[in-house]
Amino acid sequence: MSKTIMVVDDEPDIRSTVKTVLEKNGFNVVTAMSGDDCLKQLGSTKPDLILMDVMMPGTPVRDIVKKISGTKIAFLSVVRTSEAEKEQLLGQSNVVDYIQKPFDINNLLNKIKKIVGE
Amino acid sequence: MDITKELVDSHTVLVLMPSAEYNQDIVKVIKQLAEKKAVCYVTLNKTAESLKEIFSKNKVNMQNIVFIDAITKTIKQTPDTADSVYYVSSPQALTEISITINKFIKHEFDYLIFDSLTNLMVYSKKAPVAKFLSSLINKIKESTTKAAFYALSMEEHKALVEECSMFVDKVIDLGKEE
Numbered sequence: 089m090s091k092t093i094m095v096v097d098d099e100p101d102i103r104s105t106v107k108t109v110l111e112k113n114g115f116n117v118v119t120a121m122s123g124d125d126c127l128k129q130l131g132s133t134k135p136d137l138i139l140m141d142v143m144m145p146g147t148p149v150r151d152i153v154k155k156i157s158g159t160k161i162a163f164l165s166v167v168r169t170s171e172a173e174k175e176q177l178l179g180q181s182n183v184v185d186y187i188q189k190p191f192d193i194n195n196l197l198n199k200i201k202k203i204v205g206e
Numbered sequence: 207m208d209i210t211k212e213l214v215d216s217h218t219v220l221v222l223m224p225s226a227e228y229n230q231d232i233v234k235v236i237k238q239l240a241e242k243k244a245v246c247y248v249t250l251n252k253t254a255e256s257l258k259e260i261f262s263k264n265k266v267n268m269q270n271i272v273f274i275d276a277i278t279k280t281i282k283q284t285p286d287t288a289d290s291v292y293y294v295s296s297p298q299a300l301t302e303i304s305i306t307i308n309k310f311i312k313h314e315f316d317y318l319i320f321d322s323l324t325n326l327m328v329y330s331k332k333a334p335v336a337k338f339l340s341s342l343i344n345k346i347k348e349s350t351t352k353a354a355f356y357a358l359s360m361e362e363h364k365a366l367v368e369e370c371s372m373f374v375d376k377v378i379d380l381g382k383e384e
Contacts, residue, residue, distance in 0.1 A: 098328070143251075145329050148280040148296055167277055170255035176282060 091204045092116040094135040096126040097164065098144040102189075106139065109193050110200070123152035135159060136204045137184075143167050153180060160184045160203060164191070207378060209235050213317065213352040216375035218343055220323075222359045222367065224381040231380055232321060233264045235354065240270045243316035246351075248274040248307060250325035253281075254291040272315070274306050298329035300338045307342060311349045318346065322356035323370060327363050336369045343373040 093115050095106045100121075107117045118133050120126040124146045126138065138156070142149045142165040153161060162185035163177065174186050184203055187196060212219055223231045239245050249257055254273035261268055268290075276294040278284050284293050294302050310318065326335045339355075346353045355374065357367050359381045371377045 142281050143277075143297075143325075143328060145298060150279070150281050150283070166251065167281070168252035168256040168260075169281070170253060170259045173253055173255050173278075173282070 090114055090116045091136040092118065092133065093200060093204070094118045094120060094126065094129065094133065094138045096120040096123065096138060096144070097141040098122055099141070102141070102164070105193070106196070109197060113197060113201075115200075122146040123149055127152060127155055130156065130159070137162060137200060139164055139187075139200070141165070153183065156182060158182070162187055162199070162203060164189055207234075207380065209238050209354060212376065212378060213239075213354065216352075217347050218353045218355070218374040218376075220355045220357060220367070220370055220374045220377045222357055222377065222379040222381065225358050225360070227380065228358065229260070232356070233260065233266065236261060236271070236319065237264065237266050239317045239319070239354075240267045243270060245271045245317045245319060246274065246307070246310040246315045247271055247319045247321065248276070248303070249321050250276050250297040251322060253278045254288075272310065274303070274310070276303060296329070297325055300326075300330065300334060304338060304342060308345060311345060311351045314349070315351050318351050318353040320353065320355045322358065323366060324356075324358040324360065324363055327366060332366050332369070335366060339370055340373050 093110055095103050095117060097103050098121055103119045107119055110117045118129060118135065120129050122144050138159055138161045140149060140161055140163055142163050159182060161183050164187050166189040177183060178186055185199060187199065254275035257273065258268065273291045274294060275291050276297045279293050280296045286293060292306055294306055359379065
């Protein structure tokens with residue numbers, strides 16, 4: 089059965105590009121335009137992985153992540169953090185990766201496959 | 207570009223940076239400004255910790271820099287202040303950013319760097335950003351602090367950059383410099 093990935097990003101270009109590439113590679117993809125939208129959709133969708141931009145309007149990602157349990161999250165980030173901060177972010181229970189933007193789409197695909205076990 | 211010379215003649219400048227050279231350019235500028243003078247660095251796209259990491263690697267004089275960090279609190283819990291860092295809740299908290307910057311202006315910092323206008327546009331619409339900027343620039347002009355506002359040279363936010371150009375004393379386009 090295909091794995092489901094939720095792409096949460098306020099940039100429409102990122103949402104559509106990642107969605108297209110993932111769907112071509114056999115994933116089901118749902119998209120959300122903010123952290124709040126993500127939480128709303130999690131009521132009816134249970135993705136295997138959430139790819140979440142860390143810099144979006146609305147509720148801070150820090151608070152969104154606290155409300156998500158049982159689903160793996162990989163951050164997509166244009167924000168630069170120090171190595172120590174990156175480790176701290178990855179130390180949160182369901183956060184599995186921190187992917188710096190701009191990313192190579194094939195690298196992203198490989199990381200996703202590794203995380204969800206495809 | 208010698209930013210210290212630019213800020214002798216101009217009180218406020220808008221520095222347009224090509225995205226490919228952005229990280230090198232911010233290091234070049236801070237290296238010049240923080241060598242002997244006090245700098246308040248407002249960051250809307252990198253955490254203060256990551257900037258400290260980058261600046262230390264590039265031998266920037268960190269003793270003279272205080273950060274206003276509007277990013278860290280969006281991704282993790284932080285104290286209200288840490289060593290030379292003042293945290294603002296997020297880049298969309300324009301009033302909070304403005305109040306914090308005003309405190310530093312009153313302390314007569316020599317320079318203020320605002321990094322960057324481009325990031326403001328992620329969170330807020332053009333009208334409130336333009337209002338925030340005009341009010342901030344007016345306060346800076348009434349003070350002894352000189353300011354450099356960064357923006358990425360990109361078509362998407364051309365309208366805001368054009369509007370901001372009217373408030374500042376000079377626009378420096380690093381992409382067009384020889």
